[in-house]
Amino acid sequence: MNFKHKYFFLFPGLFVLIGILIFPIIFVVRLSLSGWNSYNPGLDYIGLENYIRLFTDDPRFWESFFRLSFLSVTTVILQYVIGFALAHMVWKDIKFKRFFRVLFLVPMMTTPVIMTVIWRTFFHESLGPVNDLLSVFGVAPKWLTDPVIAKFTVIIVEVWQWTPFMFLLLLAGLLSLPKEPFLAAAIDGASPVRKFIYVTFPLMAPISIGAIIIRLIEASKIMDTVYVLTSGGPGTSTETSSFYIFIKGLREFQMGYAASMSFTYLIIMIISLTIIAKVLTKVLLKE
Amino acid sequence: MDLVANNLSYKPDDQYHLNEVSFNFKEGNLYTILGRTLSGKTTLLKTIAGLLTPDSGEIEFDGKNFLKIPVWERNVAMVYQQFINYPHLNVFENIAFPLKQRKIDKSIIKEKVMDALKSVGLLGYENRKIQELSGGQQQRVSLARSLVKNAKILLLDEPLVNLDYKLREQLREEFKNLFSKGLADETILIYSTTDPRETMELNGEVIVLDEGKVLQVGPAKEIFENPNSLKVAEISNDPPMNIIEAKISDNQIRFEGIDVEAPQHLSKLTEDGLKIGLRSSDIELNENGHEFEVELAEISGSETLLHLKRGDTKIIVSIEEVLNFKIHDKVKINFKIDRAYAFHADGKLASSPFGGLNG
Numbered sequence: 001m002n003f004k005h006k007y008f009f010l011f012p013g014l015f016v017l018i019g020i021l022i023f024p025i026i027f028v029v030r031l032s033l034s035g036w037n038s039y040n041p042g043l044d045y046i047g048l049e050n051y052i053r054l055f056t057d058d059p060r061f062w063e064s065f066f067r068l069s070f071l072s073v074t075t076v077i078l079q080y081v082i083g084f085a086l087a088h089m090v091w092k093d094i095k096f097k098r099f100f101r102v103l104f105l106v107p108m109m110t111t112p113v114i115m116t117v118i119w120r121t122f123f124h125e126s127l128g129p130v131n132d133l134l135s136v137f138g139v140a141p142k143w144l145t146d147p148v149i150a151k152f153t154v155i156i157v158e159v160w161q162w163t164p165f166m167f168l169l170l171l172a173g174l175l176s177l178p179k180e181p182f183l184a185a186a187i188d189g190a191s192p193v194r195k196f197i198y199v200t201f202p203l204m205a206p207i208s209i210g211a212i213i214i215r216l217i218e219a220s221k222i223m224d225t226v227y228v229l230t231s232g233g234p235g236t237s238t239e240t241s242s243f244y245i246f247i248k249g250l251r252e253f254q255m256g257y258a259a260s261m262s263f264t265y266l267i268i269m270i271i272s273l274t275i276i277a278k279v280l281t282k283v284l285l286k287e
Numbered sequence: 288m289d290l291v292a293n294n295l296s297y298k299p300d301d302q303y304h305l306n307e308v309s310f311n312f313k314e315g316n317l318y319t320i321l322g323r324t325l326s327g328k329t330t331l332l333k334t335i336a337g338l339l340t341p342d343s344g345e346i347e348f349d350g351k352n353f354l355k356i357p358v359w360e361r362n363v364a365m366v367y368q369q370f371i372n373y374p375h376l377n378v379f380e381n382i383a384f385p386l387k388q389r390k391i392d393k394s395i396i397k398e399k400v401m402d403a404l405k406s407v408g409l410l411g412y413e414n415r416k417i418q419e420l421s422g423g424q425q426q427r428v429s430l431a432r433s434l435v436k437n438a439k440i441l442l443l444d445e446p447l448v449n450l451d452y453k454l455r456e457q458l459r460e461e462f463k464n465l466f467s468k469g470l471a472d473e474t475i476l477i478y479s480t481t482d483p484r485e486t487m488e489l490n491g492e493v494i495v496l497d498e499g500k501v502l503q504v505g506p507a508k509e510i511f512e513n514p515n516s517l518k519v520a521e522i523s524n525d526p527p528m529n530i531i532e533a534k535i536s537d538n539q540i541r542f543e544g545i546d547v548e549a550p551q552h553l554s555k556l557t558e559d560g561l562k563i564g565l566r567s568s569d570i571e572l573n574e575n576g577h578e579f580e581v582e583l584a585e586i587s588g589s590e591t592l593l594h595l596k597r598g599d600t601k602i603i604v605s606i607e608e609v610l611n612f613k614i615h616d617k618v619k620i621n622f623k624i625d626r627a628y629a630f631h632a633d634g635k636l637a638s639s640p641f642g643g644l645n646g
Contacts, residue, residue: 178374180367180369180371181371181372181373181374183338183367183371184365184367184371184372184373184384184429184432185373185384186337186338186358186359187336187338187358187359187363187364187365188359188364188384188385188388188432188436189359189360189362189385189388189389189436190359190384190388191357191359191388194388195359198384198387199373202375202376203374203375205375
């Protein structure tokens with residue numbers, strides 16, 4: 001169809017797209033080639049200097065990146081396992097099924113920042129109820145100030161907050177599965193465990209891949225939990241990429257440098273998520 | 288090893304799905320469960336398989352309480368009316384599934400699966416995906432899957448009902464061959480169907496089921512020749528047996544102003560409320576016959592089914608050729624009355640041309 005005014009009608013949509021997606025990305029690239037900071041705010045041109053600094057002289061960024069990889073992969077795996085177990089539990093006909101289905105979703109309905117504040121109080125080393133209980137056994141882990149334990153505290157809070165989302169996706173998936181293969185499997189001599197391994201799990205593979213990828217994208221942005229819980233501390237031991245970029249860009253106002261980190265981070269994420277999606281498809285769907 | 292059931296009942300809502308069902312199935316035999324839809328056939332098979340637990344009653348197999356054994360340990364195989372397979376596996380993996388549940392050597396699995404594929408005529412399809420197969424082929428896969436495990440009890444729940452006419456004929460032939468090859472001398476084969484013709488062709492022991500109750504048990508020929516009640520006569524004939532309310536007096540069967548001389552086996556029945564049963568194939572078109580009005584004429588395959596009416600009496604006549612009739616046409620028919628059945632007012636068989644309860 002050749003319609004004279006078609007561009008006129010396409011324009012509003014294109015304008016929004018350019019305004020909220022394409023322009024910001026191009027601007028970040030341009031910004032990353034400038035030395036914009038609080039002493040020298042302005043779009044000057046300094047070539048690849050920021051990138052050279054990032055790749056040769058900033059181990060903190062790469063540490064935060066690998067820490068982020070560890071945290072997001074660990075939390076997503078845990079969320080998947082726990083979410084699947086819970087979904088599987090309320091998928092079958094059990095008593096109070098509806099009650100449990102709603103109950104398991106409660107964490108997702110809470111405000112993350114507020115819940116994190118509550119968790120911080122929970123894990124407070126001297127005043128928190130967790131250590132109060134543990135003191136019965138004579139232990140008092142430093143939930144927030146030990147470099148290793150603090151990472152696990154972040155993981156606990158993240159898993160608590162986001163498992164319901166995984167649960168919801170997987171339960172929807174389970175409920176959409178055809179019933180017949182399960183009848184067949186029982187007759188064919190598959191015990192409940194084998195039925196899960198050979199029927200439920202493979203049938204859930206496409207949904208699992210989708211859920212894992214969605215959660216990985218979300219988890220790679222871990223920021224609010226860290227910000228409220230530990231502020232990246234002790235030291236930099238719970239600092240993630242987005243938190244570090246936030247510090248450089250919005251606290252120290254090294255806008256040019258933060259832009260180069262953001263863009264590098266974006267490229268790495270696109271590549272690694274594509275690879276992960278491919279690998280998951282290959283492993284789970286055998287295609 | 289016998290499969291014995293005692294008074295199985297299952298009543299999930301206010302209707303009986305199984306009502307005091309008892310049977311004694313012996314190994315090496317074929318049993319056909321004949322009943323209309325919702326008569327409890329599937330419920331019965333599911334109960335035997337272990338997918339349903341009856342409210343009361345017992346099932347014993349090989350002297351052991353079958354109800355205490357979980358489904359996956361019962362060593363039964365089942366083919367459903369819907370073609371049930373594993374959508375995520377290919378044809379080979381589907382058929383190998385029951386074998387993989389036991390620890391069997393891979394080479395033996397391969398051999399057995401290939402054998403099964405051969406016996407259902409699907410060699411060369413082993414790497415296909417299930418969704419790429421036609422309905423008939425999918426049903427063959429699920430048949431192969433049930434054959435491969437050499438189950439002691441093989442349940443076939445209306446396996447042909449969802450297939451088109453031609454495939455049904457073809458697969459029915461194959462079933463007959465498979466069964467007659469003596470699938471295994473120890474297997475109990477239980478086949479459920481709504482189709483009386485299938486029942487006759489398979490020629491096993493027939494259990495007629497209606498509203499969860501067993502109405503009659505016997506060899507196919509016996510059920511066909513001497514149905515013990517009106518219900519059985521209806522269920523075991525397709526189209527259902529014609530039932531005519533008639534009176535017999537002075538050696539004449541009288542209904543709707545027609546007098547037909549009563550055959551010997553009916554002549555002594557003079558009670559009130561008598562019902563005469565006559566198969567649609569035992570009525571023929573005849574120039575000198577009695578006049579009826581055509582209500583509907585359907586052509587099915589190479590047959591014509593005429594729905595006729597005279598007064599309050601409605602009958603169905605099947606004619607072995609394709610004929611065109613219009614509604615309200617008048618036709619003349621004759622009754623092969625020596626093949627007529629008689630039933631008492633309560634529905635019980637009074638007399639059959641094959642000698643059941645004469646007189």
